Amino acid sequence: MTRIFIDGAAGTTGIQIRDRLSGRDEFDLITLGDEARKDDAARAGAINAADIVILCLPDEAARQSVAMIANGTTRVIDASTAHRTAPGWIYGLPEISGREAVAKARFVSNPGCYSTGFIALVAPLVAAGLIPADAALSCNAVSGYSGGGKSMIAEYESADGAPSAWRTYALGLAHKHVPEMQARCGLTRRPLFAPAVVPLYSGMVCEVPLFREMTNGSADQMRTALADHYAGSPIISVAQDYEPATLPVEMLSGQDSMRLFVFADPASDQIRLVAALDNLGKGASGAAVQSLNLMTDLPETTGLRL
Numbered sequence: 097m098t099r100i101f102i103d104g105a106a107g108t109t110g111i112q113i114r115d116r117l118s119g120r121d122e123f124d125l126i127t128l129g130d131e132a133r134k135d136d137a138a139r140a141g142a143i144n145a146a147d148i149v150i151l152c153l154p155d156e157a158a159r160q161s162v163a164m165i166a167n168g169t170t171r172v173i174d175a176s177t178a179h180r181t182a183p184g185w186i187y188g189l190p191e192i193s194g195r196e197a198v199a200k201a202r203f204v205s206n207p208g209c210y211s212t213g214f215i216a217l218v219a220p221l222v223a224a225g226l227i228p229a230d231a232a233l234s235c236n237a238v239s240g241y242s243g244g245g246k247s248m249i250a251e252y253e254s255a256d257g258a259p260s261a262w263r264t265y266a267l268g269l270a271h272k273h274v275p276e277m278q279a280r281c282g283l284t285r286r287p288l289f290a291p292a293v294v295p296l297y298s299g300m301v302c303e304v305p306l307f308r309e310m311t312n313g314s315a316d317q318m319r320t321a322l323a324d325h326y327a328g329s330p331i332i333s334v335a336q337d338y339e340p341a342t343l344p345v346e347m348l349s350g351q352d353s354m355r356l357f358v359f360a361d362p363a364s365d366q367i368r369l370v371a372a373l374d375n376l377g378k379g380a381s382g383a384a385v386q387s388l389n390l391m392t393d394l395p396e397t398t399g400l401r402l
């Protein structure tokens with residue numbers, strides 16, 4: 097049995113991972129009581145007793161946990177932003193980094209939720225030469241409020257009601273996901289990222305608008321390239337047709353899959369690449385469990401909500 101310790105198990109991502117692991121007899125879960133979960137000596141003990149540690153902590157605490165490893169074997173899946181472009185860490189998007197690379201990795205950084213949608217859309221198209229690596233890309237996105245963790249959940253679920261029906265943020269144009277979006281797609285320019293949050297618990301849509309002259313291919317070529325890239329994936333699918341006139345942010349709420357769309361008007365030169373996912377599913381806990389499955393030689397979808 098693989099011994100697992102979730103550091104930060106009482107947080108939003110930690111609880112979701114625990115739920116997905118409950119009842120699975122491949123894993124022996126090391127737990128710390130409420131009085132010990134922030135005690136450094138207790139955490140260090142649990143970290144070093146585990147085969148795999150899943151970090152569901154703020155960045156600084158995640159760095160601290162890694163520094164507590166005093167052996168050469170404990171493996172790590174870090175859900176925070178701390179190691180997503182760090183040397184020596186494998187990016188936990190197996191459909192892009194390679195399943196084998198994740199399966200063998202000692203240190204895996206779980207992708208940001210928005211980054212998951214953006215990179216899934218853009219990285220294969222850059223690799224196929226359909227989007228130039230020096231393209232000036234934008235990403236508009238909307239998330240459920242659980243993306244902001246316990247503090248944002250409390251803000252949106254307060255007795256006063258939700259603070260806003262829609263609010264944009266990252267107005268300093270330096271959102272923490274931008275470095276991984278750029279690096280993991282191999283872009284030479286920093287993408288312009290405009291996220292927003294709505295009073296829905298979880299759900300996410302990420303969109304990359306394109307003018308045809310920014311690209312080296314048509315919408316049909318892009319849809320085919322994405323379909324080829326994700327062929328056989330049980331988690332990421334590419335829509336060939338989409339009939340409804342709208343695409344709601346809650347499309348994949350509660351699920352660990354992701355669906356990609358390429359919209360275009362044949363008469364115009366404009367394209368919209370869109371990813372629908374759940375910020376807590378493929379955007380966080382579902383992805384962490386997928387990587388954990390691969391790292392322990394299990395089918396990648398075991399325990400996922402598909």
Ligand SMILES: NC(=O)C1=CN([C@@H]2O[C@H](COP(=O)(O)OP(=O)(O)OC[C@H]3O[C@@H](n4cnc5c(N)ncnc54)[C@H](OP(=O)(O)O)[C@@H]3O)[C@@H](O)[C@H]2O)C=CC1
Nearest residue numbers: 104106107108109152153157175176242243245246375380
């Ligand atoms: N929510 C989401 O959609 C996503 C979140 N993430 C990332 O996952 C990580 C966790 O986020 P999330 O679950 O949302 O955050 P939460 O705020 O919901 O949970 C964080 C947990 O970490 C605990 N914690 C904080 N500092 C320490 C410490 N020094 N030692 C031990 N425990 C500590 C907190 O304790 P306490 O309960 O006492 O506050 C809390 O339980 C973050 O890095 C976040 O960026 C990644 C992808 C998506």
Ligand SMILES: CC(=O)N[C@@H](CCC(=O)OP(=O)(O)O)C(=O)O
Nearest residue numbers: 177207208209210239243244293
């Ligand atoms: C709505 C909201 O606030 N979302 C968070 C991102 C959540 C996430 O996935 O980011 P990490 O994986 O990097 O924690 C934010 O924009 O900071």
